[in-house]
Amino acid sequence: MALKRSFASYLRLVAVFARFSLTREMAFRGNFVMKVLLELVWLGILLVFYRTLFRGVDSIAGWDSASFLFFLGCYYTLEGVVETLFLENFVEFSDLVRTGNLDLHLLKPIDEQFLLSIRLIDWSTVPKLFIGSGMMGVAVFQMGHPVSGWTLALFAALFVAGVSMAYSFLLILSSTAIWMVRNQSLMELWWLFSTLMRYPRDIYDVAWAWPVRMVFTFVLPALLVVSVPAEIVGKAILDPWWICWMLVSAIISLSGSRRIFIGSIASYRSASS
Amino acid sequence: MIDPPIISAKELSRHYRVAEKSPGLMGSLRALWGGRNRVIVAVDNVSFSIQPGEIVGFLGPNGAGKTTTLKMLSGLIYPSSGTAEVLGYVPWERADPFRRQFALVMGQKNQLWWDLPASDSFELHREIYSLPKDRFRRVMGELVELFGVAKLLRQPVRELSLGERMKMELIACLLHEPRVLMLDEPTIGLDVVAQQTIQRCLREYNQSKKATILLTSHYMRDVEALCQRVLVITNGKLVHDGPLAGIVQRFGAYKQVRLQFAGEAIPPGLRLPDSATVMGSVVDLSVSRDMVSETISGILEQFPVTDLTVSDPPLEEVVARYFQESASGAGA
Numbered sequence: 012m013a014l015k016r017s018f019a020s021y022l023r024l025v026a027v028f029a030r031f032s033l034t035r036e037m038a039f040r041g042n043f044v045m046k047v048l049l050e051l052v053w054l055g056i057l058l059v060f061y062r063t064l065f066r067g068v069d070s071i072a073g074w075d076s077a078s079f080l081f082f083l084g085c086y087y088t089l090e091g092v093v094e095t096l097f098l099e100n101f102v103e104f105s106d107l108v109r110t111g112n113l114d115l116h117l118l119k120p121i122d123e124q125f126l127l128s129i130r131l132i133d134w135s136t137v138p139k140l141f142i143g144s145g146m147m148g149v150a151v152f153q154m155g156h157p158v159s160g161w162t163l164a165l166f167a168a169l170f171v172a173g174v175s176m177a178y179s180f181l182l183i184l185s186s187t188a189i190w191m192v193r194n195q196s197l198m199e200l201w202w203l204f205s206t207l208m209r210y211p212r213d214i215y216d217v218a219w220a221w222p223v224r225m226v227f228t229f230v231l232p233a234l235l236v237v238s239v240p241a242e243i244v245g246k247a248i249l250d251p252w253w254i255c256w257m258l259v260s261a262i263i264s265l266s267g268s269r270r271i272f273i274g275s276i277a278s279y280r281s282a283s284s
Numbered sequence: 285m286i287d288p289p290i291i292s293a294k295e296l297s298r299h300y301r302v303a304e305k306s307p308g309l310m311g312s313l314r315a316l317w318g319g320r321n322r323v324i325v326a327v328d329n330v331s332f333s334i335q336p337g338e339i340v341g342f343l344g345p346n347g348a349g350k351t352t353t354l355k356m357l358s359g360l361i362y363p364s365s366g367t368a369e370v371l372g373y374v375p376w377e378r379a380d381p382f383r384r385q386f387a388l389v390m391g392q393k394n395q396l397w398w399d400l401p402a403s404d405s406f407e408l409h410r411e412i413y414s415l416p417k418d419r420f421r422r423v424m425g426e427l428v429e430l431f432g433v434a435k436l437l438r439q440p441v442r443e444l445s446l447g448e449r450m451k452m453e454l455i456a457c458l459l460h461e462p463r464v465l466m467l468d469e470p471t472i473g474l475d476v477v478a479q480q481t482i483q484r485c486l487r488e489y490n491q492s493k494k495a496t497i498l499l500t501s502h503y504m505r506d507v508e509a510l511c512q513r514v515l516v517i518t519n520g521k522l523v524h525d526g527p528l529a530g531i532v533q534r535f536g537a538y539k540q541v542r543l544q545f546a547g548e549a550i551p552p553g554l555r556l557p558d559s560a561t562v563m564g565s566v567v568d569l570s571v572s573r574d575m576v577s578e579t580i581s582g583i584l585e586q587f588p589v590t591d592l593t594v595s596d597p598p599l600e601e602v603v604a605r606y607f608q609e610s611a612s613g614a615g616a
Contacts, residue, residue, distance in 0.1 A: 031397060
């Protein structure tokens with residue numbers, strides 16, 4: 012494992028991967044346009060759902076129209092970051108294992124986790140970042156109260172923690188491909204994880220949903236990923252306990268997933284040539 | 285003073301545990317609980333060392349353990365037991381300085397970006413290996429000229445022929461000027477012209493950079509053209525380590541004898557084994573090494589021979605026969 016090269020050198024590599032991925036997408040422009048359109052349709056459905064809900068009620072589980080729009084924008088941006096930077100790489104990981112093409116990646120003098128996590132950048136999901144950020148901006152405007160620089164900084168830190176937790180979950184799922192070889196359940200499990208992220212954790216604040224809330228808060232903390240950063244701005248909740256737990260969860264997720272990844276690479280058998 | 289070996293393997297072994305399953309649906313269901321496992325010995329106590337600058341061929345039938353050995357020496361997989369050093373490093377620790385001085389080329393695997401021109405992949409390689417721009421340009425220029433691919437650099441890799449793509453793969457692996465190069469079937473599926481180009485380029489790279497090359501190939505032409513020394517592995521065990529010519533001495537139990545008789549046909553009364561081939565007055569025989577002089581003197585005494593040659597069988601034939609015998613021995 013090689014993490015000794017400079018941070019600038021890793022940033023340069025991300026820029027090269029981004030440039031090559033865009034060049035590759037441009038070679039198949041029709042496909043690229045279709046993917047972008049599909050993303051916009053999904054966004055449209057999400058917004059219709061949101062408008063329909065708040066036509067009948069003033070708030071849901073303590074979230075009013077503007078704060079819920081902020082939540083949706085936060086979710087959309089966070090999912091956009093994960094999908095743009097990582098998802099395609101992890102989807103392809105089990106193919107690399109199955110075909111043995113992982114061999115050539117492991118021999119490069121670079122941190123394997125970095126290379127395998129970020130070498131393919133999906134430009135078709137970049138619009139999500141802008142649309143999600145735009146939704147958060149509109150929501151803050153609708154809420155009508157100013158957001159301090161301190162709150163924004165805390166939000167940014169928790170947003171990065173949320174991305175780290177989602178990334179770690181994907182890394183753990185992908186690492187299992189080394190042992191399972193075929194790991195087509197990855198997309199289904201990611202769908203489950205992102206579904207848990209998509210709604211505020213307060214909706215599980217009823218007795219019958221208590222086990223779900225406990226498991227997905229303390230064991231696999233998917234419910235925190237969007238809710239905690241969105242609560243900081245959307246509901247002006249600054250609960251130190253939850254902020255600390257979110258940051259600790261992110262650190263545990265990152266270090267734990269790295270250990271699992273390294274363990275899986277050590278078990279790699281390399282497919283027949 | 286003798287240089288220390290650049291590659292050394294000591295009692296290297298690799299075992300695999302594989303699940304066994306009876307055929308059919310019931311077999312699959314039974315395998316779900318209490319399936320049986322079998323241990324396969326892919327590489328069994330293999331030891332050898334290679335000096336800097338050598339080109340060594342690694343020969344063996346399919347499944348003999350060649351690629352598994354290469355994968356251990358390149359650091360892709362861990363051995364079950366034994367030790368190895370390449371360039372002074374334990375390969376499976378995959379230290380950065382080791383990976384910067386080493387390259388593995390696999391004829392059936394592709395590291396170039398499929399939809400982009402090869403020159404883009406080379407640029408990415410420069411970033412990954414942190415090569416200074418001037419050194420990168422100089423080495424790339426040399427390699428592009430050596431392989432004769434200047435006109436193909438801007439063409440997407442998917443539009444290149446197999447031979448052209450393999451040349452680009454090799455260039456990508458040589459851009460950081462590795463001191464140790466391991467090649468697993470680098471000419472597989474290529475025509476004779478492309479094979480010869482790759483052989484020539486590898487020889488020139490070895491001579492100009494004093495690089496060490498370990499090569500596996502099923503094409504004996506590759507091995508004959510490049511390697512002074514060969515390692516032969518069958519059923520996971522190293523059975524020969526020495527000069528190429530030694531293979532024929534060691535495994536060639538027969539000599540080829542060609543006899544030309546006076547006249548238009550072979551003389552009446554000449555008794556030939558079933559394996560002999562006859563064309564007019566010329567006869568080709570395979571004769572056991574220890575029977576060559578006795579057989580020839582017997583024929584010369586009785587029949588009018590105008591020409592006689594005794595030679596070793598072609599290397600390819602010797603190796604193929606040996607592999608066939610060892611495979612049937614393993615299966616028995």
